[in-house]
Amino acid sequence: MLALDHLGGYPLPKAKGSLLQGTLDMLILKALSLGALHGYGVGQRIAQISGEALKVEEGSLYPGLYRLEQRGWIESEWDVSENNQRAKFYKLTRAGRKQLIIEEQNWERLAGATIKALRAV
């Protein structure tokens, strides 16, 4: 499982693997594109949609959420969770949806180019 760490907008390699910069933001946006979630739920959903291959560390997840909210890509509101507890739920904004499309396109371009480079003989 890859651990994602993020500092100041850039992920730092921590454990065995690391992902490219901006990945965490994209994953958070993707997780929230499927519906409003609290912070814990975001982490769980990322793990779930990646087939348990990615684990977002809490130390990176929450600053990431706050940063995205600051940029206007997500918004939050307090609500009651499934356990009847007060929790902060995040949801994607229109700007966030647009950003997700941009990030996905960039990522696909980059991944395609990297694969092409690796397969070059």
Next chain:
Amino acid sequence: MFWIKATTRFICARRRPDEMMREVETELRFHIEMRTRANIEKGMRPDDAQRAALQSFGDFERVRNNCCEIRRRLPFDSTPLKMGLHITIAVVAGLAALWAVNVPHHNLTGVMRQLIAISVLACLFIVVRRARSARRCDSEHVCAAPGETSPANQSLMSDMSDAPSAKITAYDELGRTPVERVFKS
């Protein structure tokens, strides 16, 4: 709508930092509680489940401070605003200095005007100093103390020292580094 929300959030964070911190703590505690529940569902004992949840969370204070720091930031790039403010302060200070130099010194009004000019300059100086020290305090709040490396930086440093690129030095066939090649050729 976003700007209204962002500005309100920024003002609240600045005016009521304790409330903001409590809000962040509530959110983080909820996360730890959810993790604890998940651990209990996996079959762990409540004590162990909570301990494991706290352990997996890492440095609570650091995460909380990082979140608060982000919340305290302006919702836009404040560099032009700061630059404008500094230029205004410099212009006002310069005008005050000119005014102070040009006044006649032999009467009470002149002395009073000089004193006012000096006070204005002193106030501006204090404002700038306070703003700078507040900014430094904010950054020290989340970063490591001077002379001490933060855990995140330590992790980065260890990763960098492990990276093969950090160990590569472009020696030539005579064993010279690029700098030696330039200066000794």
